[in-house]
Amino acid sequence: MDWKDAPCFFRYWGKAKPSGDQNGENPCHLLPFHSLDVAAVGYHLLAPHTARCQELASAMSLEPEQLRSLFVFSLALHDLGKFARAFQSLADPDLPELVKPDASLAYGTAEWPHHSEAGAVFLKAFLKDELKREGLRAWGWSASGSDAKSFLRVLLGMAFGHHGKPVDAGNNRTPSPGFSEDHQAAWEYTCEVASWLRPQWPEQLVQDRNWLKQFRRLTWHLAGFAVLADWLGSDQSVFPYQATPQALGDYWQGSALPRAELALAALGFGAPLAPSSFPGVRRFFGFEPTPLQQWAQDLPWRPGPQLFVLEDVTGAGKTEAAMTLVHRLLEHGQARGVYFGLPTMATSNAMYGRVADIYRRWFDEQQVPNLVLAHGARHLNTDFAHSVVSEQARDHAYGDGEQTASAACNQWFADSRKKALLADVGVGTVDQALMAVLPFKHQTLRLIGLANKVLVVDEVHACDDYMAGLLEAVLQAHAQQGGSAILLTATLPHSMKRNLVAAYQKGRGLAAEVVEEQPSFPLATRVTDQSLEQTPLATRDSVIRRVAVEMFSKPKAVIEHLLDTAESGQCGCWIRNTVDDAIWAYQALRERAPDPDKVVLFHSRFVIADRQTIEQAALERFGKTSTAETRAGWILISTQVVEQSLDLDFDQMISDLAPMDLLIQRAGRLHRHRRDGSGNPVDTDDQRPSPVLHLFTPPYESRPASDWLSAHLPGTGAVYRDHGQLWLTLRTLLDEGGIDMPGRARHLIESVFGEDAESWIPEGLQQRHLDQEGERSSRRAMAGFNRLKMDQGYSTQASHGWMDDLHLDIGTRLNEEPSITVTLVRQDEDGALKPWVDAGPFSWERSQLQARESLARRLPDWPQPLAAQRDALVERFPGLKFSQLWLADAGVGEIAYSAVLGLHKKPR
16 A cells, blocks of 8 residues: 555554654554554453353343453453544654644643543544444444443543543543544544444344443453553564554454464463363372361262351461362363462561462363562562563653553563462462552552452451552452352451351442351351351361460560570570560570570561561471470570561560450460470370460559550550550460360451440440440441442543552551661672672562661662762652662661661661
């Protein structure tokens, strides 16, 4: 096709080479061709034979082919706003046939909006002009009226929001965001595409008044695929630039579709993995099943999405029971992958090790599933990093306020935490799933990452009120898109369980069923579309036990007890509630220990590489297979990082006073495995003296003053602000004399967290308790305010405002003080900037830690003479842009870092 015969819409570029990057190649990719590249990716992503297309189509009462045709048409128009002259003026490719740029136009302003918003403005103009004058028949639809126009706004609005957040036309009153010839070119392009793509418009819209509401809810899922299609369709290595006109139908059939098919096949978006048959717990894991695992194995199967809540004592094999259910869901075709969400980095590291040993056996032996750890890059599967998408060549930048598709793609996939959600098997913190229902840029990718997966949330009781509110929203959204979920807990209050179950039922369109409070423990709960079943279970004999509780009120007494523990050849642990208290205890104990090197510190303010080293050493020294030789005389001073999911076993344990559920978790690390009197593993009963959990606590007072806790343990009082609940915990343990599991599990939890428990809080602590109750209500309200209004569909009305994806703690954890990601940087002998830890391709990730904002602010500013080097570093590694860089080896300021103490204040 010659330029003189080409339609006017060929005179616009869609992707352009950066200045000085021509190399004799095409300087740009014409806009119609790029639009069709993206549509072709969507054509294969949402192929009618795929489960994702069939499930979405069924939910919308559409035929799969019909749904694909609508999705593809929307993607063909996703960059409609690039026809605006303001966008065309961002670059001036050396191609005289293109429309002339106008440097006076200020792209990204209210008058000349970004091209994603400009697409909505074009549609608004069409609906007022051409589509009003000619009717929707111009696009092949015989319908008319407000419902049909509303559907177009929803469908195309989903595609216009392909840069990661929804857009609308706003108050732009101009007929189009450009000149009349731009408007005409955009209109002719839409008509040309509609004439041969022939979208199969939904007659259901006329037949069912509620149909549009359902379609609106599912646009979140389609929007995620639109983002992915735009990113993959922008890869120059797959879709080379073409700067000469060609009949669009010919390009579609001869170039766009075959290239997209090959690209998706190479990236693993082809046929789903074939699952293996579940052979039973004994054959799969190599041991006899516990009662909970036996229940998971023998459960009569039902089709459809399901929610499981597994409540059992620490060490009872909940993880293997969950893996059994995952395998059975995979086997019955009710899931195609799994994401494990854990409360902390340490717990997800531990879970990764357990999953890595068995996940391949969930699938046919010929299959190669991807496994990705969502942080802690030591375990990242580098093959997977390239199997999703390799780094793309950069396009011409759109301006300061907006990334190109290739830049956004490179940055998103550079973050392993996000990438784990798209793996066949992902392990990470629960925050990555919670962000799917918060107004973060590209949150729709998280939703589609969870779709067709089993969401497993371990230690679900560790969610505070705010996180629990978000988890309810995730369960509702996940259930709505046909997902199954498994929640694991040893200490779940009944009120929290009731809310989580109700959220899942709401997502399935079911009336909330009353979850009767059960005295039984352990307990397995299953929710299906047909019923809600609660099954009381026994637990295995080895975890039925009593842990006595004794008190220390002076730190000197704790130090003496730990010295005696080490001298007697035992191992011990003191769990402190703050990092500063842990560092103090570590230093105080080392000063008196006969072998200071046998005192170890573990807390959350180590860089990831050092945390992994400490974790691994702890597992070897105190883990299941540890021996008397490896354990003798070792003392671990730790914070809460050891209380969840780490399989550690101590002879003696001291814990700062904490809420009841956490003390039960901590006690689960005391005599966790059977050993002889020296500490060697045995198959018989445990031969050590009966376990005792020592609490470091203020003395019990029946009528405490308001400063009962804060005067003695100010750090604990700052972390656990409901001192009434801590008093209830202490009183209950004194009354009980210890922790009986599982027989008294319900009583212990409900005595502190039950709906009637607050009536027992003494007057001196009532006001603080009421203040915290108000704070808890506020946190739940904040979760409701922050989370997306999914019923509104993918639209600006779904949120009060959208955020860039800066740091997960800002949105998923409502701390009074947010955390900051700090990246530790050093200089080599030549002055070059290097990661603190030199550990291969993920060194920068492994050189990061989390610090509360007030502590991070006390770090010295980046040296001004090194500003240019820092800027070059961030340009090379874009992910560093969202962390605070600290030249940790400069020796400046009051804060220091070491592999022994972590991030700490220098001694005065």
